[in-house]
Amino acid sequence: MTIASDTYVTTDLPGASPDAPALFLFHGTGGDENQFVELASELRPGARRIGIRGDVSEGGALRYFRRLAEGRYDMADLTRATSKVAAFVAAAAPAGRRLALGYSNGANIIASVLFAAPASFDAAVLMHPLIPFEPQPQPDLAGRRVLITAVRHDPIVPADNAQRLADYFTANGAEVRLVWHDGGHEIRRAELLAAQEFLQ
Numbered sequence: 001m002t003i004a005s006d007t008y009v010t011t012d013l014p015g016a017s018p019d020a021p022a023l024f025l026f027h028g029t030g031g032d033e034n035q036f037v038e039l040a041s042e043l044r045p046g047a048r049r050i051g052i053r054g055d056v057s058e059g060g061a062l063r064y065f066r067r068l069a070e071g072r073y074d075m076a077d078l079t080r081a082t083s084k085v086a087a088f089v090a091a092a093a094p095a096g097r098r099l100a101l102g103y104s105n106g107a108n109i110i111a112s113v114l115f116a117a118p119a120s121f122d123a124a125v126l127m128h129p130l131i132p133f134e135p136q137p138q139p140d141l142a143g144r145r146v147l148i149t150a151v152r153h154d155p156i157v158p159a160d161n162a163q164r165l166a167d168y169f170t171a172n173g174a175e176v177r178l179v180w181h182d183g184g185h186e187i188r189r190a191e192l193l194a195a196q197e198f199l200q
Contacts, residue, residue: 011050013037021122024089024098025100029061050093098121099122114138115138126146130156141169142173148176
């Protein structure tokens with residue numbers, strides 16, 4: 001079911017039980033709230049699935065925050081979007097386990113939310129994230145679980161950027177797994193299998 005509110009347009013599908021975890025789904029640039037809804041039922045069966053549509057349009061392609069160029073973010077808009085997503089997540093699932101999965105721009109907004117409000121998610125899957133800035137230390141990341149999937153020859157995300165992000169989460173106390181593949185910016189089966197194992 002697609003739901004429009006004063007914050008985001010979402011798809012919100014109930015879990016198999018009242019205490020099922022809430023799995024928040026964040027699409028890549030050009031996707032929408034339904035991009036990962038069916039996939040999520042395979043990655044974490046029984047979870048409540050909440051797909052969130054980005055509220056920024058870049059030439060008609062939906063995103064969660066503006067950018068000035070490839071790899072150059074509008075930092076003021078990223079701050080706005082981070083606060084908005086964190087507030088939405090807290091209101092949508094005020095109790096129970098909260099998980100997140102995002103690809104590309106969706107992974108970036110999840111990471112930014114974890115930098116600012118670590119309690120937003122208990123565990124997060126970040127597929128091909130690009131964080132072209134140095135996050136502030138965040139000791140409250142202790143106890144968070146993070147899976148990063150990355151590509152050694154991604155034309156958009158330099159491999160050292162993914163490694164630095166993994167090192168940041170580790171240094172700030174999170175439990176981190178970094179999975180590599182040798183393709184391009186597309187999602188490969190190996191990362192989906194890693195995400196399925198991680199989310200169980």
